[in-house]
Amino acid sequence: MSAAAGRSRFVARALRQRGMLVWSGIVLLIALASVCAPLLTDFDPNVGVFGDSMAAPSAEHWLGADRYGRDVLTRVLYGGQVALLAAVEAVAIALALGVPLGLVAGYVSGWFDKIVMRVVDGVMSVPFLVLAIAVIAAIGPGLANAMAVVGVVYAMSVLRLVRGEVLSAKEELYVDGLKVSGVSGPKILFGHILRNIAPPVIVQATLMFATAIVAEATLSYLGLGVPQPTASWGSMLSDAQHTIRENFFFVIPPGVAIFLTVLGVNQIGEGLRDLFSREIAVGRLGLNVVHPAPRGQGEPVVEPGEPDRPVALEVEGLSVSFPHQDAGRVTVVRDVSLRLHRGEVLCLVGESGSGKSVTAMSMLGLVSHPGTVTAASIRIGDDEISGLDFAGMRSIRGNRVGVVFQDPLGSLNPTFTVGNQMREAITAHRDVSRAEADRIAVELFERVGIPRAAERLADYPFQFSGGMAQRVMIAMALSCDPDVLVADEPTTALDVTVQQQVLDLLVSLRDERGMAVLLITHDLGVVAEVADSVAVMYAGQLVETGPVSEVFTRPRHPYTQGLLDSVPRNELATGPLASIPGVVPQPADWPDGCHFADRCPFAVDACGGEPVPLVLLPDRTRGVRCVRSGELDLPGLGDHGPGTEPVREHADSHVEAGRP
Numbered sequence: 001m002s003a004a005a006g007r008s009r010f011v012a013r014a015l016r017q018r019g020m021l022v023w024s025g026i027v028l029l030i031a032l033a034s035v036c037a038p039l040l041t042d043f044d045p046n047v048g049v050f051g052d053s054m055a056a057p058s059a060e061h062w063l064g065a066d067r068y069g070r071d072v073l074t075r076v077l078y079g080g081q082v083a084l085l086a087a088v089e090a091v092a093i094a095l096a097l098g099v100p101l102g103l104v105a106g107y108v109s110g111w112f113d114k115i116v117m118r119v120v121d122g123v124m125s126v127p128f129l130v131l132a133i134a135v136i137a138a139i140g141p142g143l144a145n146a147m148a149v150v151g152v153v154y155a156m157s158v159l160r161l162v163r164g165e166v167l168s169a170k171e172e173l174y175v176d177g178l179k180v181s182g183v184s185g186p187k188i189l190f191g192h193i194l195r196n197i198a199p200p201v202i203v204q205a206t207l208m209f210a211t212a213i214v215a216e217a218t219l220s221y222l223g224l225g226v227p228q229p230t231a232s233w234g235s236m237l238s239d240a241q242h243t244i245r246e247n248f249f250f251v252i253p254p255g256v257a258i259f260l261t262v263l264g265v266n267q268i269g270e271g272l273r274d275l276f277s278r279e280i281a282v283g284r285l286g287l288n289v290v291h292p293a294p295r296g297q298g299e300p301v302v303e304p305g306e307p308d309r310p311v312a313l314e315v316e317g318l319s320v321s322f323p324h325q326d327a328g329r330v331t332v333v334r335d336v337s338l339r340l341h342r343g344e345v346l347c348l349v350g351e352s353g354s355g356k357s358v359t360a361m362s363m364l365g366l367v368s369h370p371g372t373v374t375a376a377s378i379r380i381g382d383d384e385i386s387g388l389d390f391a392g393m394r395s396i397r398g399n400r401v402g403v404v405f406q407d408p409l410g411s412l413n414p415t416f417t418v419g420n421q422m423r424e425a426i427t428a429h430r431d432v433s434r435a436e437a438d439r440i441a442v443e444l445f446e447r448v449g450i451p452r453a454a455e456r457l458a459d460y461p462f463q464f465s466g467g468m469a470q471r472v473m474i475a476m477a478l479s480c481d482p483d484v485l486v487a488d489e490p491t492t493a494l495d496v497t498v499q500q501q502v503l504d505l506l507v508s509l510r511d512e513r514g515m516a517v518l519l520i521t522h523d524l525g526v527v528a529e530v531a532d533s534v535a536v537m538y539a540g541q542l543v544e545t546g547p548v549s550e551v552f553t554r555p556r557h558p559y560t561q562g563l564l565d566s567v568p569r570n571e572l573a574t575g576p577l578a579s580i581p582g583v584v585p586q587p588a589d590w591p592d593g594c595h596f597a598d599r600c601p602f603a604v605d606a607c608g609g610e611p612v613p614l615v616l617l618p619d620r621t622r623g624v625r626c627v628r629s630g631e632l633d634l635p636g637l638g639d640h641g642p643g644t645e646p647v648r649e650h651a652d653s654h655v656e657a658g659r660p
């Protein structure tokens with residue numbers, strides 16, 4: 001569906017909201033009548049005819065004349081101008097102040113956010129009428145001043161709303177995707193997030209408009225708004241109050257005008273709220289840099305790949321921690337060291353919660369605030385990342401590393417065409433014209449196997465199937481011609497045949513471009529099929545690493561063996577699948593000694609107490625973290641007899657074997 005088609009669908013849905021349409025018509029009519037007041041009546045709204053004082057409704061004065069002989073209908077019409085202008089002023093001030101401040105406060109967080117929020121709390125703790133009286137006393141009376149105060153007060157709620165929306169939008173994968181593509185912060189904020197949070201802001205603006213009309217009426221009624229004899233709905237009510245005992249009727253015209261306008265605008269707001277049914281969960285996030293840690297004090301780096309190939313990614317002593325309610329701060333990834341060569345695929349495997357994603361994302365500075373990432377070294381090729389500032393990280397991420405996430409549809413901005421997003425990713429790190437960017441986008445789409453590439457650039461993400469959307473993500477990741485591709489469970493959300501196609505694509509891209517691929521997966525079948533080397537993670541630590549052929553046939557760690565045991569095979573076996581009892585403990589509950597000891601069938605006393613180091617086997621291609629690795633003879637895949645290759649036909653053929 002094109003942008004125009006999307007808009008017409010929105011309009012069609014809006015037109016189906018009968019109530020909203022009727023109220024829009026009524027409000028429009030009131031607004032038009034007010035604006036065209038000079039054309040509709042010959043009376044002066046502020047000058048009366050003495051003889052007409054308190055005249056009843058008649059052919060001359062349709063709604064009668066007030067105590068000064070002024071035509072009531074004329075005053076209602078002109079009063080509408082005042083009300084609408086006042087509401088526009090307040091809402092404009094609220095949006096002009098609240099939106100940018102809310103965007104920036106939500107996006108940068110930190111001290112700026114704290115200061116802004118304290119100011120908001122301060123302003124909102126004072127009733128607006130008190131504030132209006134104080135300001136008018138200071139700067140003089142007048143509706144413009146009074147409504148400016150209203151606008152500032154409203155700006156505080158807009159600011160809060162926008163800030164909350166930005167905080168939650170920052171949690172969305174498409175924002176990570178944009179950061180990874182090297183798109184700058186302001187562009188993400190004003191070009192993408194703002195567009196996505198527009199619906200709630202529009203609804204809020206509509207509702208504020210209605211309350212601003214009531215605010216104008218209240219201020220004018222109290223004599224703080226328009227000066228007498230200027231017609232306004234509030235001042236008319238005030239006037240009518242003087243003659244209410246003689247003629248109650250004069251309260252009705254301004255009252256009905258206020259009632260209809262406020263109710264109408266509120267109904268429009270509610271209708272819009274229904275139309276924009278998008279909801280975003282609230283969260284806290286901000287980009288994090290990698291803090292340098294002392295070198296040479298961490299665990300050894302295992303060298304599972306071919307040492308002759310150039311190193312594409314090397315991580316030494318990577319640790320990540322988060323604040324914890326009870327435990328102060330918990331380390332969720334501890335001292336991880338990895339080396340990956342060009343043209344190789346390294347798979348990071350482990351049960352859910354073992355720390356795979358945090359490991360991969362922290363290397364790229366994509367761990368959320370208030371997480372803390374430290375590393376002795378993270379090198380992409382020859383470039384050191386640890387210690388770089390945000391801009392440095394962004395340029396590395398955008399130019400040297402491509403990232404593909406698990407949920408391709410969630411990783412793309414739903415409000416832009418994929419062509420738009422591709423173009424943005426390409427121009428973020430290449431100085432090319434729009435036409436050239438389109439040509440590159442088509443070329444990349446063709447390369448990743450998207451049929452009718454040129455045509456499909458005009459489509460929105462939701463028009464792609466999961467598999468095709470993942471190809472789009474891969475194409476975006478390739479747009480910077482990365483040295484390293486990080487793929488976080490790229491096939492988990494896809495069905496088995498599509499999984500296979502996406503894997504084949506990744507492998508062929510690796511072969512063709514000589515990229516290094518860091519693939520996070522639950523699926524040992526995937527590992528067996530595509531990986532050169534494997535790193536097994538358990539409870540925040542690497543427990544075993546090495547070439548996949550060796551680790552799978554001769555595991556050295558009971559956890560690796562447990563994972564392999566729980567994989568379905570091509571055998572005609574009957575009975576339940578083996579599983580690892582228990583679940584991965586929460587980071588705050590990790591023991592000092594072996595993290596796996598509680599679930600390990602081979603655990604002995606020596607496993608508790610002291611931290612277990614990762615030990616390099618003599619040829620340095622393998623590392624294992626087990627005090628009994630030298631003595632245990634654990635069966636690998638080859639030991640299960642013929643036909644024991646792991647299979648991926650089963651939906652549950654991944655390693656969450658221990659889940660209850």
Ligand SMILES: Nc1ncnc2c1ncn2[C@@H]1O[C@H](COP(=O)(O)OP(=O)(O)OP(=O)(O)O)[C@@H](O)[C@H]1O
Nearest residue numbers: 322332350351352353354355356357358359368587
């Ligand atoms: N923002 C965060 N704040 C606090 N703890 C976090 C945060 N993100 C992750 N963690 C914790 O870090 C640990 C590792 O999480 P991670 O997502 O890396 O696991 P995983 O192995 O990738 O699991 P899965 O396969 O389910 O994605 C978990 O215990 C998780 O609760």
